[in-house]
Amino acid sequence: MIKKTAFALLVFITSQASQAQYKYPATPERPVVEDYFGTKITDSYRWLEDMNNPEVQKWFKDESDYTNSIVKTISGRDALFNRMKEIQALSGDQYGTIRQVGDIYYYTKNKKKENIYKLYFRKNRNGAEILLLDPSTITKGATITSFNISPDNKKLAVTISEDGAEVCDLKIMDLESKKFLSDKLTPVWSEFPFEFTPDSKAITYTQMVTRNNTSDDFLKNMKSLIHVIGTDPKTDKILASKENNPELEILAAQFPSVKLPDDYSYVILDIGSTKNEEFSFYAPFSELGKSKINWKPLIKYEDEITDSQIIGDKIFFLTHKNTPNYKLAYTSLKNPDFNNPTILVPESNKIVRRLRKSKNFIYYNLSDGINQEIFQLNAKTLEIKKIPIPAGSNAGYPLSPRYNDDLMLFNNGWVTPSTDYDYNGLTGKLEKSKELTSNGTFPDFSKDYVVKEIEVPSHDGVMVPLSIIYPKNIKMDGSTSCFITGYGAYGISQYPYFVGPSLMTLLEQHTIVAFTHIRGGGEKGNQWHVDGMKAKKPNTWKDFIACSEYLIKEKYTSKEKLIGNGVSMGGVLIGRAITERPDLYKVALVEVGCTNTLRMETTPNGPNQIPEIGSLKNEEDVKHILEMDSQSKVKKGVKYPAVLIRTGINDPRVTPWEPGKFAAILQNSTSSDNPVLLHVNYANGHHSNDLDVTFGDEADMYAFALWQVGNTKFQIKP
Known part of the structure; x- marks a missing residue:
């Protein structure tokens, strides 16, 4: 006591x-x-x-x-x-998040000598650049923390933070008029996911109880909601919360969030926390239209899974259960069995990290603690091949994981500015990026x-x-x-x-x-x-x-x-x-x-x-x-x-x-x-x-x- x-x-x-x-x-x-x-x-x-x-x-x-x-x-x-x-200016224009929808590229960019990232778009990689959103025009001290584009390419969802508070307003813009709709979903945390439904008529998000960081309710008792665009946010349906779903045993400090796998067959509910291990539930996509979703257990803490990705009816995952250096495996999403999965990459003297996906492939890293190799796994054939990016600390992400296999890859070093690469998983083509990449010129710091x-x-x-x-x-x-x-x-x-x-x-x-x-x-x-x-x-x-x-x-x-x-x-x-x-x-x-x-x-x-x-x-x-x-x-x-x-x-x-x-x-x-x-x-x-x-x-x-x-x-x- x-x-x-x-x-x-x-x-x-x-x-x-x-x-x-x-x-x-x-x-x-x-x-x-x-x-x-x-x-x-x-x-x-x-x-x-x-x-x-x-x-x-x-x-x-x-x-x-x-x-x-x-x-x-x-x-x-x-x-x-x-x-x-001055050194920042040497880097030229710096790109943040890039998202591809069809032949349109949306991206945040900090232009040379500017101090905040703005949101732009262009048709095709080498198309004319058009400014979509300058957050400073919304209010002083505002910055963009995240954004998403609707499947029909007609709406933008974007989170805006002020003065580093990280508690954001989620706003929705009509892309044709470049004007914000009346919908304002708030307060939301800067790192929580939000996603449009396949018909582009609604959006899933996680709402906080308060934006007051001195309140006892701050970062507690959050709700996963679905908002139908054009309706009053007060009427948004609860998908999951501690109060609404006592059977899930969600703790007050945990935060529920929903994600939609590529083919929209299922709805996945993640129960987030500072734990590395995942805790999640799932339901058929049809449940999204019901008054209350019948969530079924998917991943438990005792599975010791730290990352998972879904392609078709397979769920690929990293786990450290009895394997401190991790292993990569998969099981069927229709009848998941994490105790007896198919092992794809067994534990070795290197650490298996950073699971990502594109439309047809899973990507992972093998790390010695400093250098990281990137590998590609075919989700259908289970064939594995190494991506021939130069040695170093390598990372990357897909541009449109639901629709294609295009990736941006980055080769890094302590005194070596990132070299960006365009990679297509389907063709295996790897080349240095010419567009949507920094246009600056640094001196060769490795000489000094x-x-x-x-x-x-x-x-x-x-x-x-x-x-x-x-x-x-x-x-x-x-x-x-x-x-x-x-x-x-x-x-x-x-x-x-x-x-x-x-x-x-x-x-x-x-x-x-x-x-x-x-x-x-x-x-x-x-x-x-x-x-x-x-x-x-x-x-x-x-x-x-x-x-x-x-x-x-x-x-x-x-x-x-x-x-x-x-x-x-x-x-x-x-x-x-x-x-x-x-x-x-x-x-x-x-x-x-x-x-x-x-x-x-x-x-x-x-x-x-x-x-x-x-x-x-x-x-x-x-x-x-x-x-x-x-x-x-x-x-x-x-x-x-x-x-x-x-x-x-x-x-x-x-x-x-x-x-x-x-x-x-x-x-x-x-x-x-x-x-x-x-x-x-x-x-x-x-x-x-x-x-x-x-x-x-x-x-x-x-x-x-x-x-x-x-x-x-x-x-x-x-």
């Missing part, structure tokens, strides 16, 4: 050495003691969790203003931002930078992959600054990709960039993920620490030059790295980070994290959540590194008070002369689709870090 005691006494900050130099906004301590199954934890900053409180709002604004008064005056900060823009892929022994002897990118002219004497980052959660793999304008700009400042492939990710298969979650979560930051120590030992860098970084769930990683080893890093950059895992479950997005970190209702889980919690590990009088903590005020994933509380306790506790700053962006959420907002945040962070590691170009202006 968890017990809570609040002290009425107001305890103010005790002076620390750092306060003589940095006059942070006053942050009173108002202790609350909580008993976690016998372990008592004092939280002196619980009051900051009330984001609707004017006192809290003022505190965030004061912290933001104070940080800006320092960071914006660092010499070189503006040069970083401008250089990011070295990429090393190595493995480093961790605290327990396990070998951890580490990617190191560095300028060729560095001296291996510990004098070079180094930016080291990692994630280590949800089984997500950090495959090589072009580091892009921001990190390339950092490399140009004679700084090493290192990517850690730590446990909790998926680079080495499912067991690599399991070994970095819940009870084994300490492996994540201990792997990170081991990689950091390696770089110092081998004199790539030194403690006085090392910059640690973690983003989102990577906040556990960087937060615990600097609380366990505050001596190891000169700078820590904590971006929208999970640093208060003890309180995450109380946040709107918190219950979604239970599969990954555990629940406070479980005594055994609490032990591990306590170990992950960075805030409670901060001790007064310890010399912590310089820390810049970034949050977006509209963040729906990691509520802003979590990074805010971490900044508060560090400011009030550190005995070093290193600054601790809270960077609050009021035009951002967890991230932004506006490049000017993104580059601005990154220029602030990197300028701060380079200032602190002693780069003479980055100093506080007098």
Whole structure:
């Protein structure tokens, strides 16, 4: 049982050495003691969790203003931002999502020197380009998060987000007139699917209860609906929900969504969560017209299936059941038997990942953790062949999976901008893309930078992959600054990709960039993920620490030059790295980070994290959540590194008070002369689709870090 005691006494900050130099906004301590199954934890900053409180709002604004008064005056900060823009412009026009309907191509594109993606279309690949939607004309700060085209090619469905909030309006446009219809489906989450019915008269989507990210109902009790275009959304029929379908045992934090297989024989209901494994039901397509669908079980969690695709009456799937490196198999959709499927790709020393489909083929990757080969499987003959794309980190997606076998493929490297390829699965023709691909020209970065892929022994002897990118002219004497980052959660793999304008700009400042492939990710298969979650979560930051120590030992860098970084769930990683080893890093950059895992479950997005970190209702889980919690590990009088903590005020994933509380306790506790700053962006959420907002945040962070590691170009202006 968890017990809570609040002290009425107001305890103010005790002076620390750092306060003589940095006059942070006053942050009173108002202790609350909580008993976690016998372990008592004092939280002196619980009051900051009330984001609707004017006192809290003022505190965030004061912290933001104070940080800006320092960071914006660092010499070189503006040069970083401008250089990011220059490198972005070198790439030329950048294409986002491309969808093909007949001979019409619809796509989002960020034109050279612009800051947001707009939606265009053209007839045939080389046809004249026509602007369809500029989201900035809808409202300031608006961006496109996703879109879909109706089968009859007459309607556009598009989700629009504002200021990085990720909670969207789903709007429908008549393509002939280019005008929006009166239908507005809201609120919907930016990543949830929506799909037109085959007659183009209706659309399936998932609706949230509220768009207010401070509400207890945020990201809970969602409904899968079908909307008949032209009718009042209030009359939309529920396809599945916790309330409407108690027999499905949907949890409040799970989100139901519907997808329609290519031939419209069935309707598939996915029950989404942060779990990698799928949980789904199905029904004949005819059920879509009934008042209530009779859903039948399809995939269960215990099947340990992480991806599935349907072609005809076959369901192809990836599973790690008794095969940590995964296997690819299929079973009949008419009578599915996941315990006795037909094995198509057995487990090997390479990881089977990234299942995709086109009209007639299934595509998958074989990965060694860094390089990825792409293979094509004929859904009818079951013949497999390797696609002859150059070696590297390869990815791609189909342009019109329901109607043809055309794919866009991408060949990537850390310092090599993506090379795009057009591939037709039916003919096997592979050629470099000439249309719908970047028209920019980058210099040959490989002439100036070295990429090393190595493995480093961790605290327990396990070998951890580490990617190191560095300028060729560095001296291996510990004098070079180094930016080291990692994630280590949800089984997500950090495959090589072009580091892009921001990190390339950092490399140009004679700084090493290192990517850690730590446990909790998926680079080495499912067991690599399991070994970095819940009870084994300490492996994540201990792997990170081991990689950091390696770089110092081998004199790539030194403690006085090392910059640690973690983003989102990577906040556990960087937060615990600097609380366990505050001596190891000169700078820590904590971006929208999970640093208060003890309180995450109380946040709107918190219950979604239970599969990954555990629940406070479980005594055994609490032990591990306590170990992950960075805030409670901060001790007064310890010399912590310089820390810049970034949050977006509209963040729906990691509520802003979590990074805010971490900044508060560090400011009030550190005995070093290193600054601790809270960077609050009021035009951002967890991230932004506006490049000017993104580059601005990154220029602030990197300028701060380079200032602190002693780069003479980055100093506080007098």
